[in-house]
Amino acid sequence: MEVGENVAKKQRGNVDRISELPVFILHTILSRLDTKEAGRASVLSKKWYGAWSTIPVLNFKPGYFKSEIEDDTRTLERFVEFIDKTMQRYITQKSRITKMYLTLPKVDEKLESLVDKWIMIAVQNQIERLEIQITGGNEYRLPEILFCAKSLKYLKCSKVGLPYYATMKLISLEYLTLVPETVDEDMLQEMISFCPLVELDITCDTHLKNISLPWVRKVNEGVEGRGSRTMQSNLQESPLQKFVYNGQSLESSWPWNMNVVALKNLRKLVIFCAPVTDDIVSELAYRLVALESLVLDTCSMLTCIKISSSSLKELEITNGLIFNHKNATVDAPNLWKFSYNCRVETPLSLIRVLDHCNAEFFPVVTASSTNVxxxxxxxxxxxxxxxxxxxxxxxxxxxxxxxxxxxxxxxxxxxxxxxxxxxxxxxxxxxxxxxxxxxxxxxxxxxxxxxxxxxxxxxxxxxxxxxxxxxxxxxxxxxxxxxxxxxxxxxxxxxxxxxxxxxxxxxx
Missing domain, CATH: 3.40.50 (Rossmann fold)
Incomplete structure (x- = not known):
């Protein structure tokens, strides 16, 4: 009896404790790896193989397929074959895909149909987060099937365009970031108008002319009197809490027409390398009643910045070597964090700012300044x-x-x-x-x-x-x-x- 107990104790001591973990924890471990690397862990045991074959997070990167003895074309072919085989498995098993990260060096006409198919599979398997990055070649346009995804919450695209026509049904989309070369203004406007975005991050070229944020719709409140219809315009409150705009250019005009009355929930606004004027910044800071964080980075048209806001808590002004910035005036009684980057001779007036505000100054010193x-x-x-x-x-x-x-x-x-x-x-x-x-x-x-x-x-x-x-x-x-x-x-x-x-x- 004692011998049997000793043998059992020794066997328990040799048990693979990691393999005893629940499947959802194994999924968490494997999701931190590239999908190909995660596949290597599947040989450890049947439980690891089962966890890998049903992992809800797919991360496809071509770097893990590079070989010194192969050219780029063959490397891409093997990479595409691996993705296609993996996605086919998810069709058969009907396993859920919550997140998918896809990086491709280029998308030609032949590969475009395959990418469309992979996205369709992800949509069918209840995708929640999708990130697509095309590093070279022609721009890839998202398929219309993506805009029927009822579960999609997070969409991030780089060098990826919107479809020319699509019906907006992204009722769950909360975060959108686009880094396209060309954007169809009407399509972008439709996404902003009909998606309950909480965060919007846009990097656009100079061709955008006018985008409304948010799109305000009129609601018919009822009928009064004899045949006379009264229309009351109710401003639809936007759920948007964070808006980041990267203009990439200092020459175009500011393309955004912000309806500040409807933006009651906007808490953070970041404007980078965009041609906003002093008047635009002043109006946004004053009329966005919930704004808590404002970042103005490398905006060349700003000369005399005037910011007045009772809700603002964080402010960052970074102009660096832009020499047409003459002065700044800040009236923010609740400001507790302030970062200011400009030339040391640029005047700054502070009104009603908290004494315990954590303020940091990044002075710019040019070679011509010597010791002045x-x-x-x-x-x-x-x-x-x-x-x-x-x-x-x-x-x-x-x-x-x-x-x-x-x-x-x-x-x-x-x-x-x-x-x-x-x-x-x-x-x-x-x-x-x-x-x-x-x-x-x-x-x-x-x-x-x-x-x-x-x-x-x-x-x-x-x-x-x-x-x-x-x-x-x-x-x-x-x-x-x-x-x-x-x-x-x-x-x-x-x-x-x-x-x-x-x-x-x-x-x-």
């Missing part, structure tokens, strides 16, 4: 009195001695800063004399409580800065009492394994 930017930066920080952190990209800053220029300039004491962040230190002229001159000018502008420096592991500028700070702790114009290393580490270990960040706590 030290003066402009100090003046800017002193006048705004808002920014808690300052980020300097040192790749474009020339470290030239500024002592003579700063000696006779009087603009009050240095600005008290919570944190100073220095980036791109690998591009520095990291000689000791140039760094001493740079730090002299920088600490003449501001006194940070924390100094964080991000650089490559090979760069020795960090060690040099630490040694300079400790040597000159009592020698600055406003003495630096002590320097303590707070932490050293890699903030983005997986994405940037060779990057180092060091945080120093400074006492003045």
């Amino acid at each position: 930017w030290f003066v402009n930066l100090k003046k800017f920080l002193t006048e705004t009195k808002l920014f808690k952190s300052l980020l300097l990209n040192l790749a474009c800053i020339h470290l030239v001695k500024a002592e003579e220029q700063l000696r006779d300039v009087v603009i009050g004491p240095p600005f008290k800063l919570r944190e100073l962040k220095l980036r791109e230190t690998s591009a520095w002229d990291s000689t000791k004399s140039s760094l001493v001159a740079f730090l002299d000018g920088l600490f003449w502008c501001c006194h940070p409580g924390v100094l964080s420096i991000r650089t490559s592991l090979e760069n020795s500028a960090v060690q040099l800065i630490v040694s300079i700070l400790k040597e000159k702790a009592g020698c600055w114009k406003d003495p630096l009492k002590s320097v303590e290393v707070e932490c050293i580490g890699s903030p983005h270990l997986l994405s940037y394994p060779y990057e180092l960040e060091i945080r120093l706590r400074l006492s003045w």
Whole structure:
């Protein structure tokens, strides 16, 4: 009896615990892999094979089929054969497909019919999320069958066009992102009008002329009087909460006619590289009553930005090297996060902004600025009195001695800063004399409580800065009492394994 129990215990000790997991957990594990890689795991056991053959997430990438001994044509043929065989299995088994990611180098006339068939199978198997990316060749147009998918919630397409004609039945679609070369305006308008979108992300070329967002429909409220019909226009409230527009061009006109009365739920608006005017931005910020986050990135027609909003909580203005941006005025009493990127001499007026707002300034310093930017930066920080952190990209800053220029300039004491962040230190002229001159000018502008420096592991500028700070702790114009290393580490270990960040706590 005891021998039998010992044998049973040994057998239980050799059991594959992973294979004992429920099928839905195995599906989760396999869905993180490319479909071909997941297929390799199917040889582990019958349970793994069963989980792989019914996995609801399909991820097709041609990179896993590349071979040094084959040309691109043969690689594509094997890739297409694999996809077709996999999709045929889902027809036979009638297994559900919740997500499908498809990347193709090109779509010719022969391949187009196959892609249409794969999408049809996905629709029949209750697809919820579909992402299609065509990296080259001609544009592929989505088949009309896709627009009858009752279960589709998420649609993301790159270099994929809308069909010329289709009946909109995407009643469950919540997220749409399109990166096409050509868009049929009427078709795009129909999608926006009849789909309950929560997030809309559009990257379009310059040819769009006018798109309404959202499309407002009139509702017949009833009949009054003798044969006289009264029509009342009820504004249909749009469920849209996030709208991202990438114009890709600084030359065309703003194509969107936003009905701000119906956009009662819009909470985030991102406008990138688009020709919006100051008046358009002012009206949108003021009349979108639920707007909490606004991002204006590289909009060349903005010169005098005026933003007034009682609902706004996050604001980002990034103009970089666009020199026609003259000033900005912000009136946002509930603003708690503010990012501002412009030249240091660009005026900024802040009205009714929270004192504890987490404000970060990214000043742009051009090669022609020499050391005048030290003066402009100090003046800017002193006048705004808002920014808690300052980020300097040192790749474009020339470290030239500024002592003579700063000696006779009087603009009050240095600005008290919570944190100073220095980036791109690998591009520095990291000689000791140039760094001493740079730090002299920088600490003449501001006194940070924390100094964080991000650089490559090979760069020795960090060690040099630490040694300079400790040597000159009592020698600055406003003495630096002590320097303590707070932490050293890699903030983005997986994405940037060779990057180092060091945080120093400074006492003045």
